[in-house]
Amino acid sequence: MSNLITSEANQLLAGAQNGQGDCLGRLLQLYLNYLKLIARTQLDQKLQARTSASDVVQDTLLEAHRDFSKFRGSCPEEFLAWLRKILVNNLGHIIQRHVLAEKRDIRREISLDDVGATLERSTARLVAIIADPGLTPSTDAQNHEASLLLADELAELPDDYREVILLRHIEGLAFPEVAARMERSAGAVRMLWMRAIAQLRVRLESRGVL
Incomplete structure (x- = not known):
């Protein structure tokens, strides 16, 4: 790193x-x-x-x-x-x-x-x-x-990507809880989370973090 x-x-x-x-x-x-x-x-x-x-x-x-x-x-x-x-x-x-x-x-x-x-x-x-x-x-x-580095990259993500990562990883909520907070279905939240993590990893790799 x-x-x-x-x-x-x-x-x-x-x-x-x-x-x-x-x-x-x-x-x-x-x-x-x-x-x-x-x-x-x-x-x-x-x-x-x-x-x-x-x-x-x-x-x-x-x-x-x-x-x-x-x-x-x-x-x-x-x-x-x-x-x-x-x-x-x-x-x-x-x-x-x-x-x-x-x-x-x-x-x-x-x-x-x-x-x-x-x-x-x-x-x-x-x-x-x-x-x-x-x-x-x-x-x-x-x-x-x-x-x-992570905080800086999270700040640059689209709002919904940042929110799902915050709720899932920082607040430690289960997917059903994240879905309730974001007013989406559990399946939609999982897909959103997968896309958000993928984009975050790309950003972090470009910074030499991963």
């Missing part, structure tokens, strides 16, 4: 920590699609009607830019972990504001730790889409690279 993104992230992170030009802004843009993808999986349909993953991520990037001096890491993997911590806090505030305030069902309470754990599972599923089971376990750097 190419490590071009990780190499660029290393250079931009070093430049940002040295106060060089627009390095921080360019660094944050590398993570835009990844953060939007992960945020999207944490907002259920009701919450999506009140806020968007794009808005949550925009707030996250603005906070990261403002508070960059507080970042104490030295590598892209640590920087991503820091960004995700900010994202988790923002998601937690949204859940508390829109869900817990209703107080309709105490079982719906979600702690920041719960949100963080769900993010971890989503990320693992994200990387697993393109993982080769015959390979040795990936390093943090390889997982970092794969996650960003």
